Amino acid sequence: MNVSIGDAFATLIRGGMPVHFTAYDGSETGPRDAAIGLHLRNQRGLAYLLTAPGDLGMVRAYVMGDLDLSGVHPGDPYDALVLLKDHMEFRVPPPAEALSIVRGLGLGLLRPPPPPPQEHLPRWRRAVEGMRHSMARDAGVIARHYDVSNRFYELVLGPSMAYTCAVYERADVALEEAQAAKFDLICRKLALEPGQRLLDVGCGWGGMVQHAAREYGVRSLGVTLSLQQAEWAKKAIDRAGLGDLAEVRHLDYRDVLETGFDAVSSIGLTEHIGVRNHAAYFAHLRDRLRPGGRLLNHCITRSHNRKQETGAFIDRYVFPDGELIGSGSIIRAAQDVGLEVEHSENLRQHYALTLAHWCRNLEANWDECVAEVGESTARVWGLYMAGSRIGFERGEVELHHVLATRADEDGPAPFPLRPDWTA
Template structure:
C-alpha cells in the first residue's frame, strides 16, 4: 500500500503476472514493475487509463487506454506496437485472480475506478447494442458496419495502403518485392485463376476502391462491374476509372452485392468480402454468386479464415474498433457452403504468410506518413490502426488466422466445368 492507503499500481501488476513482465511498466503514481533496464515499456499516464484497465480487463481495456492517450509506449513508435505486442505474447502469463483477491485488488487500487469511463469516440457499439438497432447482417446494419471502418478518409487509406489502394492480402513473388509489386501480383493471380480473357464479363463483389475492376479492364480487356457498400470507396473508384480512361470497360456502383441483378458473368471475384457477411449467410451468399455466373463460369473467393472450423467471435477490440460484426471460420466451412450451393470447388490455396508481409508494409507506410495520418484522422484513429496492424500481423505469423483462395466453377447441366485438367495459371 502507498502512504495514502492505496495499493501501488506497479505492485498490482506484479501480482497479476506470473513470472514477471518482460517489459518495463510505469504508472502515474510513481510505481513500476518489470525489469528496470528493459528497452521497451508501457507508461500508464492517468487515472482514467486505470479505470479503462479495471473495467474492461484484456484487450478492450488496453485498447481504450492506448487509443485515448492514457497509455503510452516507451521505446517504440506510437504507430508500431508490434515489438511490444510480440514480447508480451511470448513472455507474459497473466493470471485471473480468485474473486476474493480480485476484490482486495480493486479496493487497494480504489473502487472509484470501477466506474467505466466513456469509451473513445473511435469505438463502435457493443454487439448487444447493435442487435437492438438492427438484425445482424441485415442490409442496413451491414452498411453501417462498413461505413464505420471504410468511410474514415480516402486520403488516410492512400497514405497507408499506397497507390494500389488495395486493402487485402498481397502476393510476394520474391522476398524483395515491394508492396505495389505484390498487390499487382495478387490481382493478376486472381485474374489468371479466373481465366480472364478479352471480351468477358467480371463481377467483383465488395470491390473496395475498384483495384480488381481496373486491373481486369486494363490488363485483360474484361468488362468489369464492381459493387461496394462504402460510398467513399465508390466515389474514389469512379474517379480512378475516369483518370485511367477505363470508363468503357470498368464500372463501380455503391450497391449491396445482394442487389446485383445482372447474370451471365464469366467470372466473379470476391476479395475480402466474406469476412463481413456472416457465416449463417454463406448458403445464400454462394447461391447468389452462383446465379450470377453463366455455366462454365468461375468464382474466386479470397478471405481471411481461421485454422479451424469452430464458430468463434472476433475479439472485443477487432469487433468494436476495426470490423464490427466481422466473422471468421475455417476454409472447410467455406468449401462446404460453396459445394452445397451447387459449385464445384477446383482449387484451394492458403497464402497466410503473404498477409503478414502485407501488414508489415502497411505499417511502414503508416509510420512514414505518421504526422499526415494523424492530421487527417486524429491520433486516436492512427493508434487504432497501429494496434490492428500489429495484432493481425502476429496472428498471421503464428497461424492464428489464415488467408484462403477458394476457386470454384458453375458447371453445365451435363457436368462440364470448362476447367483445365490441371491448373493453368
C-alpha cells in the same frame, strides 16, 4: 493500507512482468532494462485497466492516450505485441481481492470510464440495431470501417489502394508489385479474356475492376457498400481512361440482379457476411454466372472449422459483426449450392508480409495520418495491423483462394488439367 499503482499492476500479471511499467504516481515495476516500456499517464487510464482487466482495458487506455508504449513506434507496435503476447498474461482477481486493490489505491467508488469513441458496442448490445447482416446494419458497419478517410487509406495502403492480401514472388518485392501480382493471379485463375464480363463484389476502391479492364480488356462491374470507396474508384477509373470498360457502383452485392457474367471475384467480402449466410451468398454469386463461368473467393479463414469469436478488440474496434471460419466450411458451402471447387490455395504467409508493409507505411506517414483521422484512430490501426501480422505468421488465421466453376448445359465446366498458375 495504501499500495502503489506499480505494485497493484504487478499483482494482475501472471508469471512476472516482461516490460518496464511506470505510472503517474511515480511507481514502477518490471525490469528497468526491458526493451519495451509501458507508462500509465493518469487515473482514467488506471480505471480502464481495473474495470476491464486484460487486453480490452489496455486497448482502451492505449487508444485514449492514457497508456503509452516506448521502444516501438505506434504505427508499428509489432515487437511490443510479440513480447506482450508471449510473456504477459492478465489474471482476473476474485471480487474480494479486486475490492482490496481499489481501496488500497484510494480510488473510492470506481466507475468504468466511457469507452473510446472508436469502440463499437459488443454484439449482444447491438441487437436493437437490427438483425446482424441485414442490409441496413451491414451498410452501417461497412461505412464505419471503410469511410474513415480516403486520404488515410492512400497513406497506409499505397497507390494501389488494395486493402487485401498481396501476392509475393519473393519476400523483398515492393508492395505495389505484390498487389498487382495478386490481381493478375486472380485474373488468370478466372481465365479472363477480352470482351468477357466480370463482377467484383465488395470491390473496395476498384483495384480488381481496373486491373481486369486495363490488362485483360474485360468489361468489369464492381460493387461496394462504402460510398467513399465508390466515389474514389469512379474518379480513378476516369483518370485511367477506363470508363468504357470499368464501372463501380455504391451497391450491396445482394442487389446485383444482372446475370450472365463470365466470372465473379470476391476479394475480402466473405468475412463480413456471416457464416450462417454462406449458402445464400454462394447461391447468389452462382446465379450471377453464366453456365461454365468461374468464381474466385478470396477471404481470411481460420486454421480450423469450429466456431470461434473474433475477440473483443477486433469486434469492437475493427470489423464489427465480422466472422471467420475454416476453408473447409467455405468449400462445403460452395459445393452445397452446386459449384464445383477446382482449386484452393492458402496465402497466409503473403498476408503477414502485406501487413508488415502497411505498418511501415503507417509509421512513415504517421504525422499526416494523425492529422487526417486523429491519433486514437491511428493507434487502433497500428494495433490491428501489427496484431494481425502476428496471427498470420503463427497460423492462427489464414487466407484462402477458393476457385469454383458453374456447370454448363453438358455437365461440369471445362477446366485445364494443369493451369499455369498452379506451378
